[in-house]
Amino acid sequence: APHFAFKNQVLHAEDVPLAALAQEFGTPLYVYSRKALQDAWQAYSTAAEGRNVLVCFGMKANSNLAVLNEFRQLGSGFDIVSGGELARVLAVGGDPGKVVFSGVGKQEWEMQAALQAGVKCFNVESEAELERLAQVAAQMGKVAPVSLRVNPDVDAHTHPYISTGLKENKFGIAIETAPEVYKRAAQLSSLNVVGVDCHIGSQITEVDPYLDALEKLLDLISALAGDGIHIKHLDLGGGIGIRYTDETPLTPKMLLDNVFERLQARGLEHLQIVLEPGRSLVGNSGVLLTSVQYLKHTEAKNFAIVDAAMNDLLRPTLYDAWHSVEQVAQPAGQRPADAKTYDVVGPICESGDWLARDRQLDLRQGDLLAIMSAGAYAFTMASQYNTRPRPAEIMVDGGSYQVVRPRETLESLFADEKVLP
Numbered sequence: 001a002p003h004f005a006f007k008n009q010v011l012h013a014e015d016v017p018l019a020a021l022a023q024e025f026g027t028p029l030y031v032y033s034r035k036a037l038q039d040a041w042q043a044y045s046t047a048a049e050g051r052n053v054l055v056c057f058g059m060k061a062n063s064n065l066a067v068l069n070e071f072r073q074l075g076s077g078f079d080i081v082s083g084g085e086l087a088r089v090l091a092v093g094g095d096p097g098k099v100v101f102s103g104v105g106k107q108e109w110e111m112q113a114a115l116q117a118g119v120k121c122f123n124v125e126s127e128a129e130l131e132r133l134a135q136v137a138a139q140m141g142k143v144a145p146v147s148l149r150v151n152p153d154v155d156a157h158t159h160p161y162i163s164t165g166l167k168e169n170k171f172g173i174a175i176e177t178a179p180e181v182y183k184r185a186a187q188l189s190s191l192n193v194v195g196v197d198c199h200i201g202s203q204i205t206e207v208d209p210y211l212d213a214l215e216k217l218l219d220l221i222s223a224l225a226g227d228g229i230h231i232k233h234l235d236l237g238g239g240i241g242i243r244y245t246d247e248t249p250l251t252p253k254m255l256l257d258n259v260f261e262r263l264q265a266r267g268l269e270h271l272q273i274v275l276e277p278g279r280s281l282v283g284n285s286g287v288l289l290t291s292v293q294y295l296k297h298t299e300a301k302n303f304a305i306v307d308a309a310m311n312d313l314l315r316p317t318l319y320d321a322w323h324s325v326e327q328v329a330q331p332a333g334q335r336p337a338d339a340k341t342y343d344v345v346g347p348i349c350e351s352g353d354w355l356a357r358d359r360q361l362d363l364r365q366g367d368l369l370a371i372m373s374a375g376a377y378a379f380t381m382a383s384q385y386n387t388r389p390r391p392a393e394i395m396v397d398g399g400s401y402q403v404v405r406p407r408e409t410l411e412s413l414f415a416d417e418k419v420l421p
C-alpha cells in the first residue's frame with residue numbers, strides 16, 4: 001500500500017516514520033493511515049458515480065470511532081451486526097437512514113434499538129427472526145423495513161471459514177424457500193418489504209461469484225414482482241478482497257460496471273444497489289507494529305519472539321492467514337543473502353500463537369517489525385487473553401498523528417472484578 005512505504009530506508013505511515021511512533025507509544029501498536037481510508041473510499045465512490053448505490057461500511061472490520069467518523073464524513077452508511085455497533089454509529093452522528101442491520105441472532109433489545117433509531121433495513125436471516133421482528137415492531141407501533149438475506153448457494157472460492165454463501169452455512173434463507181418467506185413477510189402489517197440481501201463470503205478476488213449470485217437474486221426479484229412484492233434495493237453484501245501478498249482482487253468498479261450492465265439488460269436500473277464492504281475499505285490502511293523481544297534458534301526452527309500475539313492479531317491462528325512482515329528499518333531488497341528463515345511468534349502460551357511463518361528476515365533483538373494489512377479484523381478481533389492490555393491505535397494524517405484509542409491499562413483489565421467476602 002502506497003501510504004505505508006519506505007522513505008530514506010525507513011518504513012513510514014504517510015509522512016510519519018513508524019519508528020518514531022513505536023518510540024513514543026511503545027509496542028505493540030496499531031497504526032492507521034487516514035489517506036489510505038480516503039483512497040479506499042474513493043474507489044467505491046468513483047465506481048458508484050451516477051448510479052443509485054449506497055455503500056454501508058461493514059464496520060465489524062474496524063469499528064474505531066475515528067475510522068467510523070471518517071467514513072461518515074465521506075458519506076458512508078454502515079452495516080451493523082449488533083446493538084453495540086449501532087451505538088458506535090450513533091456516537092459519531094451516523095445517519096441511521098443509511099444503516100443496514102445484518103446478523104443471524106438479533107436479540108429483542110437490538111431490534112428495539114434499531115427501530116427506535118430508524119435504520120434503513122433489517123437483513124432478516126430466518127423465519128423465526130422475521131416473526132420476532134414483526135412482534136417487536138408491532139409492540140412499538142412501528143413498521144420495520146426488511147430484506148431477506150438469501151443464500152444463493154454460490155461458491156465464493158475463498159477460505160471455508162469466511163465463505164458464507166453455500167447451502168451448508170448457518171447464514172441466510174435458502175433461495176428456493178425465499179418466495180414463501182417473502183409472502184409471509186408481506187402479510188405482516190408491522191413489516192415493510194423493501195429489499196433482497198445476500199453476502200457470499202469474504203476476501204473474494206473474482207467478480208464471477210458476485211454475478212452468479214446477482215443473476216439468482218434478479219430472478220427472485222422478478223418472481224416476487226409477479227406476486228405483487230416490489231423490491232426497492234438489492235444488497236450484495238461485502239466481500240471484495242485485498243492484497244495480502246500477491247492477490248489481484250476485483251475492484252469496486254469491476255463489480256459495479258458488471259452489476260449495472262446486468263441490471264440494464266433486465267430493465268432494472270432503477271434498483272438501488274447496496275454494498276457492505278469491510279476489509280476492502282480498511283484492511284490495507286493499517287499495520288501492527290511489534291518489536292523483537294528474543295531470537296531463539298532451535299534445531300528445527302528460528303523463532304523471532306515478538307511482543308504482539310494472537311490476542312492482537314488472530315487471523316494467522318484462526319485462518320492460517322498470511323500477513324506480510326516488514327522490517328521497519330530495513331527494506332526487503334536490502335536484506336543480506338544470509339538472512340534466516342524465521343517463524344514470528346508471540347509470547348502467549350499456545351502453539352497456535354504465531355503471526356508469520358517461514359519468513360526471510362535479518363533480525364536482531366529489539367528490531368521493529370510491521371505486520372502489514374492489519375487495518376481489518378485485527379483490533380476488532382483482539383482480546384485480552386493472558387491479561388494483555390489491548391494496544392493503542394494511532395491515526396496518521398500527513399505529517400501528524402493522533403491517539404484514537406489509548407493502550408489499555410493493566411488496572412482497567414480487572415477493575416470491575418470482585419473477590420468473595
Ligand code: LLP
Nearest residue numbers: 058102199202203238239276277278279377
Ligand atoms: N456483510 C456481512 C453480512 C458480513 O457477514 C460481512 C463479513 C461483511 C458484510 C463484510 O465483509 P468484508 O467486505 O469485510 O469481506 N474475520 C474474518 C472475516 C469475517 C467476515 C465476516 N463477515 C477475517 O479476518 O478474514
